[in-house]
Amino acid sequence: MQMSRGITVLTLTSLAASPVGCTSHSAADEASDELAIGGAAEPQEREGSSPGLVRAQSCEDVxxxxxxxxxxxxxxxLQANLDQAMLAATYTCDELYGEEEEEEEEEEEEEEASEYSGTNVQVEDVDEADFVKNDGGYLYILADGRFQVLDAWPAAKAHALSSYPIKGTPRRMYVHENTAVIYSSLEAWSSEIADTECTYGYDCDFTGDGRNLQVTVLDISDRAKPRLTREVEFNGSYLNSRRVGMDVHTAVVFPEYDVPGLSYWPDALPGVSCGLKEQGFSPLKVQQLFAKLRVANLKRIEAAPLTGLMPTVRDTWYYFGGGMDVTEGLLSACDDVYLSQTGDARGFLSLVSFAIDGYQSMAASTIMSRPGAVYGTKDSLYVAVRHQQEEQDGAWFPELEEEGVDEATTVHKFALQPGGSAAEYAASGVVKGRILNQFAMDEYEGALRIATTTGHLPDPEVHSTVEVLREQGSRLVELGRLDHLAPSEDIRSVRFRGDMGFVVTFKKTDPLFVLDLADPGAPSVKGELKIPGFSTYMHLMDHDHLLTMGYDADDQGDFAWFQGIQLQVIDVSDLAHPSVLDKEVIGTRGSTSDAATDHLAFTYFKARDLLAVPMTICEGGGGGGDFGDLMTFSGLLVYRVTVDGGFTPLGGVPHEEPETEETWSGRCDNWWTDSASTVKRSVFMEDWVFxxxxxxxxxAQLDDLAHPTASIPLMDE
Known part of the structure; x- marks a missing residue:
């Protein structure tokens, strides 16, 4: 027993025996670490959490x-609720709340354009799924629940060609040669996960949308008549994917298993926060009720069937001329599953692979893990998972506990295999801090560079870290670290280029740090540039120049208000002395663009020095924290961008009428991380823009953007 605040302290394990049985015994033993009642538990010796994964030997292991x-x-x-109940059983309402303070709260027609823009991918030749694809002759769009094909060339005669209804809500796709691979969301399995996609990661997490995933494969050799060839349904949701040649690799996240019938408050105990003693519930009685509830919960957990725990798949092939073939079952065999040693993983993540031109079953590599940010190369795919010490069941990572760090990112590496074979789990590692998005990771000459931030503004202890990891056996081990970068600021964007890195942090100005990563054992700051505002995305314009997008800022001394959208061309030819060549500020506070937080909406057509960004422009307002008064433009802005000439506005393609005082609708109250432009994507074909x-x-033609030649509806009218 222990004493805490004059209360006799017991452990749940001293009040109730654990269920009997081999598997039951291990689960109960692991869960019964001297859980104190009414006070802190005595610490026990633990080896600490490890980022590594261990291969299961059987279904019983899983x-x-x-x-x-x-x-x-x-x-x-249960313990958290018990702590509350013990207070309620020990003190009257007057005793408890009397001591507390209230808180505040027309030329020859060609089949394809000679030059056209494609998907803005992070890594060359590694395609990323999107809801718009383009091959220079046809435009493919997911809208109104359908896969739609537009005959797009010649652009002046662009028109809708065909559409195919997709089950659920189509989200993303690949189009390669004569095949379309479409990801759609079906029924929800979780109401706690928002039905949205996290792309930027500053104030959202990479969880999937909480809906079952369907993959639909269409034969589009006849663009006018797409034909269904395959449907694959998972009991998990889409997280991210990459396509390398004919191979598609998809990260699917499965729900954390929820055992039906678990209860966290005794039925006999009133749900009050004080005065239980007056209702006949002594501290000892409360302890006994919770101990009994814990035993009942453990029995329910041990009785849960394995079939309800594992990732499953239903694969249906449709044959030309009729007929179909259906197979269903576990996605991965139990002995092909890798088990997590972190305490917060209670679900699975599978990397599912298949060849577009193949006829084999989906192949998968499955690990026990929470979802995270996904980065991929031609040969590897990484998943970076955020962790908080306070959310960790059990011990924290020993190396981070020694540093006093309570935020971590574990990284799992998969080796991609050709021909639709399953990717192989390769190694795992852990770094301090939390990752922003996929651009905070980069693989170069076999090493992974990763940038993270520890702490949250306005805490002055906030700082950032860049670590270099290399695979050694089954571990990603640290080769070098650049720590305490930009104290009191957090990361807003990252980009890597060969042995260099570029990191933008922010509190009230935009420090762009140029990093020398030539020696993976000793990363260092090569140069620094301070500019008002901050960049949320950095594009590699060419070897010596960055094309950035983000927000202007109004310095207030201790902090700064974000203002209008800001574009910049930055010269990094002299790495020690980066400089701004040109800057364009668009609108006032509340102006928004999907391209600010989703790189797939940013279209830089290098062949013709063209840039297109979706924009909702707001004007007016008094600066500082005041949002703009009126929306003056909603559509697509187009610039010609060169190193020598900077930004030359070519005009905008309108999609909505500007607001007036009579038609004001509050469109300008946009937060910087919540992009909300009406236009979502753009495509260039020669001197035309879609x-x-x-x-x-x-x-529209580039020389007359304000008057579109064609307007093609995507919704049934």
Whole structure:
């Protein structure tokens, strides 16, 4: 026993026996670490958490490991409620709340354009899924629940050609040669996960949308008549993917298993925050009720069937001329699953691979892990998962605990295999801090560079770190570290180029740090540039220049208000002395663009020095924290951008009428991380631009952007 605030302290394990049985015993033992009642538990010797994954030997291993984590999580939550109940059973309402303070709260027609823009990918020749694809002759768009094909060339005669209805809500796709691979969301399995996609990661996490995933494969050799060839359904949701040649690799996240019937408050105990003693519930009685509830919960966990724990797949092939073939079952065999040693993983993540031109089953590599940011190369795919010490069931990472760091990112590496074979789990590692997005990772000459931020503004201890990791056996081990970068600021964008790195942090100005990563064991700052505002995306314009997008800022001394959208051309030819060549500020506070937080909306057509960005422009307002008064433009802005000439505005393709005082609708109250432009994507074909919103595509010539030649509806009217 212990004493805390004059209360007799017992452990749940001293009040109730654990269920009997081999698997039950292990789960109960792992979950029963001296859970104190009414006070802190005595510390026990633990080896600490490890980022590494261990291959399961059997289905019993998988079920046992998962049930241990479920039992630990259940016990943690039960303890939190017990702490509240003990206060209610010890003090009257007057005693408890009297001591507290209230808180505040027309030429010859060709089939294809000679030059055209494609998907803005992070890594060359590694395609990323999007809801718009372009091959220079046809435009493919997911809208209104359909896969739609537009005959786009010649642009002056662009028109809708065909459409195919997709089950669920189509989200992303690949189009390669004569095949379209479409990802759609079906019914929800979680109401706690927002039905949105996290692309930037500053104030959202990479979780998937909480809906079952379907992959639909269409034969589009006849663009006018797409034909269904395959549908694959998972009991998990789409996280991210990459296409390398004919191979598609998809990260699918499966729900954390929820055992039906678990309870976290005794039925007999009133749900009050004080005065239980007056209702006949002594501290000892409360302890006994919770101990009994814990035993009942453990029994439910141990009885949970394995079939409810594992990732499953249903694969349906449709044959030409009729007929179909259906197979379903576990996505991965139990002995092909890798088990997590972190305490907060109670679900699975699978990397599912298949060849577009193949007829084999989906191949998968499955690990026990929470979802995270995804970065991919031709040969590897990495998943970076954020962790908080306070959310960790059990011990923290020993190396980070020694540093006093309570935020971490684990990184899991998969080796991609050709021909639709399953990727192989390769190694895992852990770094301090939290990752921003996929651009904070980069693989170069076999080493992974990763940038993270530790802490949250306005804490003055906030700082950033760049670490270099290399695979050694099954571990990603640290080769070198650049720590305490930009104290009191956090990361807003990252980009790597060969043995150099570029990191933008922010509190009230935009320090652009140029990093020398030539020696992976000793990364260092090569140069620095301070500019008002901050960049949320950096594009590699050429070897010596960055093309950035973000926000202007109004310095207030201790902090700065974000203002209008800001574009910059930055010269990094002299790495020690980077400089701004030109800057363009668009609108006032509340102006917004999808391209600011989603690189797929940013279209730089290098062949013709053209840049297109979706924009909702707001004007007026008094500066500082005041948002703009009126929306003056909603559509696509187009610039010619050169190193010598900077930004030359070519005009805009309109999609909505500007607001007036009579038609004001509050369109300008946009937060910087929540992009909300009407236009979502754009495509260049020679001297034409296609401006794509959710309801229509406007097609315009560069010399007359304000008057589109064609407007093609995407919604049934």
């Amino acid at each position: 079920a046992g490991a998962l049930k241990v984590k479920l039992a630990q999580a259940m016990t943690e939550q 401006s794509i919103a959710s309801d229509r595509v406007n097609v």
